[in-house]
């Protein structure tokens with residue numbers, strides 16, 4: 240079983256380009272189904288999850304290929320409407336194919352999706368929303384058997400601003416009869432990227448980034464080219480890495496506005512952060528300070544995807560940081576692994592109290608999920624001795640050139 244070996248204590252210095260956003264690419268690849276014409280998607284990271292999406296498209300009869308950061312898709316030959324169970328299990332966002340497949344073919348068959356185990360992750364809002372738009376969805380033996388002649392636009396009020404449900408509705412609504420309005424829609428930047436892609440295809444979508452997204456259904460969508468936005472959580476990973484290890488780094492091709500709250504928390508932790516257009520400079524040379532209370536919230540609040548990463552930094556701050564995870568009910572699985580490295584963390588339900596310790600020590604640890612795994616690497620960069628981090632399939636689902644990027648900044652990190 241391969242592992243990443245990290246010998247901590249080396250400050251990070253240098254410049255890295257931020258990869259394209261995984262969580263944008265996946266719904267955008269699903270959206271290509273809505274047009275029967277070729278699409279070219281640029282700035283796609285080379286990740287297991289992108290590979291899984293390409294395989295879903297190929298299974299459906301589409302031509303899809305990844306090369307050098309570009310996915311080319313031609314969905315003209317699409318001749319199936321089912322997604323195989325093994326591909327559904329590989330990633331949670333396979334469920335966003337539901338709205339798109341139904342819209343294109345009028346039928347879809349798929350099982351419940353897999354993905355990171357962050358506690359219960361129901362898809363009830365996806366299903367109830369598509370039903371409101373006219374879909375007939377039955378559950379049989381763990382499979383969803385779905386039919387929708389042509390979706391009808393309507394008003395949908397989400398009880399939670401779910402990212403995936405907002406995307407699924409947008410995909411279903413783009414070619415629907417009439418207008419769909421999503422109230423309490425997710426505000427995440429990836430919703431804006433999906434809106435930009437649908438509009439480049441000839442769609443009529445507005446409001447992304449606000450609580451109400453409006454989709455006027457159109458008769459057809461054309462093929463197009465699109466550049467995916469930078470990955471704010473990959474950027475957050477590098478920023479927490481330098482906060483943990485110390486040093487001075489520069490991130491290029493970033494979108495600092497998407498990271499506003501993280502940048503302000505890192506500033507509170509004692510990092511010096513400067514932004515200049517698409518460049519972020521981050522420096523940490525003094526002692527880390529505690530960050531008070533960090534509560535995860537839907538965007539623009541503190542992202543749940545950066546909770547574990549920041550916790551790895553808080554482990555060595557001079558004082559107590561309190562985390563409150565409000566989005567997922569099982570997103571503290573990395574805590575047990577951080578404890579192996581000498582961290583002092585107490586968890587009571589959704590609250591984790593982190594008392595900074597003087598030193599962390601290298602240990603054998605295992606990734607529990609994508610961001611939890613990256614957080615262990617962030618902690619290991621500051622630990623004394625060697626950490627062996629296994630469970631790399633999680634990291635490979637979401638990070639391109641994970642250890643190469645950190646090594647280029649001076650980390651002592653190798654995959655064996």
Ligand code: EPZ
Pocket residue numbers: 262265331332355359360361362363364365366399400401402403404425472543544566567568609610637
């Ligand atoms: C997206 O997941 C991201 N994944 C996640 O990133 C991210 O953590 C999450 O949004 C929150 O920002 C992708 O974009 C592929 P949600 P998603 O629907 O869409 C509940 C990463 O590390 N809910 O906004 O699955 C749900 O249980 C990944 O890159 C329902 O109850 O998240 C959760 O408590 C991990 N019913 C809350 O809503 C539903 O039908 C938010 O989930 C749907 C969601």
